[in-house]
Amino acid sequence: MKVLVVGAGIAGLTTALRAEALGHDVELIVKGAIGDGCTPLAQGGISGAYGPGDSPALHALDTMHAGSGHGAPPAIGALVDGAESAIADLIAAGVPFDRTHDGDIARGLEAAHRLPRIAHAGGDATGAAISAALIARVRESRIEVREHVFATDLLLDSGRARGIRSLDAGTHAADAVVLATGGAGRLFAHTTNPPEVTGDGIAMALRAGAAVADLEFVQFHPTVLDSADLADADADADAFLISEAVRGAGAVLVDADGHRFMLDEHPDAELAPRDVVARAVARVAAAHGAPVRLDATALGPSALAQRFPTIDAQLRRRGLDWSRHPVPITPAAHYLMGGIATDLDGRTSLPGLWAVGETARTGVHGANRLASNSLLEGAVFGARAAESLSAASWQVSRSHSLPLSGADSGNGCDLNVTTPFTRSELQQLMWEQVGLLRDPDGLSDAVAQLHRWRPPTGSTVAAHEDANLLTLARAVASAALARTESLGSHHLTSTRHPSPALIGAS
Template sequence: MKVLIAGSGIAGLTTALRADALGHDVELIVKGELGGGSTAHAQGGIAGAYGAGDSPALHALDTMHAGDGHGGPLAIATLVDGAAAALDALVSAGVAFDRAADGSIARGLEAAHSRPRIAHAGGDATGRAISHALVARLRASEVRVRERAFAADLLIDEGRVRGIRLVSGSEIEADAVVLATGGAGRLFAHTTNPPETTGDGIAMALRAGAAVADLEFMQFHPTVLAVGTPFLISEAVRGAGAVLRDAGGRRFMVDEHPDAELAPRDIVARAVARRADEQGSPVVLDATILGAPELAHRFPTIDAELRRRGLDWSRQPVPVSPAAHYLMGGVVTDVDGRASLPGLWAVGETARTGVHGANRLASNSLLEGAVFGARLAEALEAPRAFESLTLLGSASRCSNSSDSKKAGRFSRHALQQLMWERVGLLRDDEGLTDAVRTLHAWEAPSPRTSAEQEDANLLVVARAMASAALERTESLGAHFRLSPALIGAA
């Protein structure tokens, strides 16, 4: 079978390697260079290193709880039951996870996990270690790689996806097309995501008429450096003992949730934003209790970057604020990666398997890419089973229609500001209504260049996200609707 994969994060790389091992004819395309995307930037680890007193069942409960009860039980069970094999496969691929004194994989604790079960590599460089190992394996495999090949749209013939058209105009035909292009953090003015995360795969699926769901659930990471270029400070720092303080030095999270700094991300992010608004300045992350040697040893990437910026976090707390981080929704798939269109598959952050619910549990993203990438490859020639999937949340398809008069071409900057202000961490009906109206009033660009293609993709996904957020009138997980009484105080 000819398999065409777009994207080279952990999900795309895992799918490609396993499909190649199974004898498929595999081609992988990336719009930049091999190994780009969010995976290499992941400071946190990969969940699933179970120790004494822990189990996949407990991990499943934590995942469902963090997702505010919106996750799919089958998808979650699939994730946690596949964790051990996924970690073994990564070790075999050459990932050198940090080890405890007895030689076992060291286990860290992160927010909303009831047990320490996070495996790390290089302290806070897990994503980079995984990406480097898998890219090396891929280069030694039979997989054909085409770099700087930006996928523009799906090729469809008689209702079946038959390949991909590139921005260059070239067409690549395939029996199976796998979208593994990552998320859409660049919808927002402030994000932890690298520049290439412009919702490309989701936009392609929407234009083709594939079902998407849960786009209203965008996770905002609570601890992103609030000065200079956004830089994520891993949740693992709080897991190691760092705390959040307000301008008066008070540890305010103890009043917000029983788990304080280790509450689910959506709760911490909203508390950080509210306190910053109340005091008129960012809150700070205080890691001084850990000391310089431990910070440098345990978090070498963060430590080096902060010191490069002239910040000594071993002596002074650093200012932090929330930023867009991870999209829980995406192209609807079953637990084997099948999308709603024959011939189309999706995996990783591009997909919505239901595993993350309304709020992703820390360090489940790398695990998802590893587990579901392998499953997708195994299922490529299996009988189609998507029809048995029960959709969770709102399922959407692309619509560029609008009752609004067109208001000229938009700019990416204007879109990102609109999404940050109206479809961001705290939402209300008036703001969402304005966002939907404005987004549909903007004239969609006619892509001729890669930048224009990204702009077109951002607008398509922004319209779908804002509409989904407006339709969900209750607060759930990362989707938080302000009541009229709270709007003025937020």
């Protein structure tokens, strides 16, 4: 079978390697260079390294709790039951997880985990270690790697995915297509995601009519370096994430007066679920007119440098000695819990199309992702998708599908008055109206404005990315407008019932 995998993070690489091992002819298409994307940037680690007193069942409970009860139990069960095998496979692939003096995997603690179960490598360079090891295995395999190929749309034949069109290289035919293109952090003005993360795979699937789900659930990471507070900040400093594992090791959050405010917010304080911490950080910063600070000084310089060498080096490069002074932080868009709806083996509602990793909505994350479950999801469900490629059955529900246009729905958006837009305008609109804190009026305004903007028609990568961002922004804003009660990362500051016509405008 000819298998086309689009994307080379942990999910895409795992799928490609397992599919090749099963005898499939695999072509791996990468938008930029192999090794780009979010996986190499992942600091904290991969969950599922269970120690004494821990178990998959407890991990499942923590996952469901962090997701505000919105997760799908079968998907969560598949995730935690597959953790041991996934981590063993990564070790076999050459990932050098950090070890204790006794030779066991060193386990870190992160927010909303009741016990330390996070395996890490290089202290805080887990994603880079995983990416390097899997890429090395791909280079040794028969997998055909095509770098700098921008996939624009799915090829369909009688309602089945049969490949993709690309911007410069024509068409790529296949018996099975696996989308592993990551999330859509670049929908927002402030994000931890690199520039290439523009929601391309989800937008392609939407245009092809595949079902999506839970697009309203966008996670904002609470501790991203606030470069606005730094006199000599460089241009990319606002994108630098400070891992949740730092708080797991004992760092605390303090306001402008030095008060540790998370003790007043949640029983788990700094280790509360991410959506809780992010909202508290934003609220306290606004109330004081000054950024919240992450105080890791109690850990000491040697411990910080040894356990978090990447963060330590980056902060010092920016002139910050976090062993002596708390550092300013702010929330930023980080992870999309929703995506292309799949079954437990990555099948989408479109025959011939699979989706894995952040591109997919498996139901694992619910309304708010538990820390370090993303790498695990990519490894577990990437392998499951590869194992299912030869199966003939296709019974995925289309119940979560969204319409692409509200043009015929009488939704009140004047679609005849369309104007061009810039990416920065879209990102600022999404940040202000569809961001960490939302209200129905702002969401209604966002949906209307997004439908006034005309998709770009150019043939450049940037034009295609902007068109994808607009497609996805409309779907995300409409999904957020349709959910009239706060849940997890979808937090409404006020409530009212939105117009049914506007809800359909996606």
